[in-house]
Amino acid sequence: xxxxLLNPAWASNYPEHSQYEHxxxxxxxxxxxxxxxxxxxxxxxxxxxxxxxxxCDGDVRAAVCALIVAKGxxxxxxxxxxxxxxxxxxxxxxxxxxxx
Numbered sequence: 125x126x127x128x129l130l131n132p133a134w135a136s137n138y139p140e141h142s143q144y145e146h147x148x149x150x151x152x153x154x155x156x157x158x159x160x161x162x163x164x165x166x167x168x169x170x171x172x173x174x175x176x177x178x179x180c181d182g183d184v185r186a187a188v189c190a191l192i193v194a195k196g197x198x199x200x201x202x203x204x205x206x207x208x209x210x211x212x213x214x215x216x217x218x219x220x221x222x223x224x
Contacts, residue, residue: 164172173187180186 176191177184177187180190
């Protein structure tokens with residue numbers, strides 16, 4: 125589980141995230157970490173890690189920083205998507221493709 129989600133300071137750095145959204149992200153990350161079957165194989169992880177490090181000219185610290193920035197971007201995009209989806213599908217009123 126990412127330590128940033130457990131740290132209350134993380135939420136204050138992103139005022140656009142409500143406590144509800146913060147709790148939802150924490151719950152999502154916990155459930156994803158519990159699903160070990162969906163994790164890539166070690167060979168795939170090693171190859172991907174090598175690619176990221178190579179893209180940063182062999183600087184492992186720069187690779188970690190780049191991944192942290194990318195993760196933050198993806199979290200922001202996820203929150204935007206969740207806010208948009210929440211407005212489009214009120215509870216109990218989702219229409220099926222058959223018009224029901």
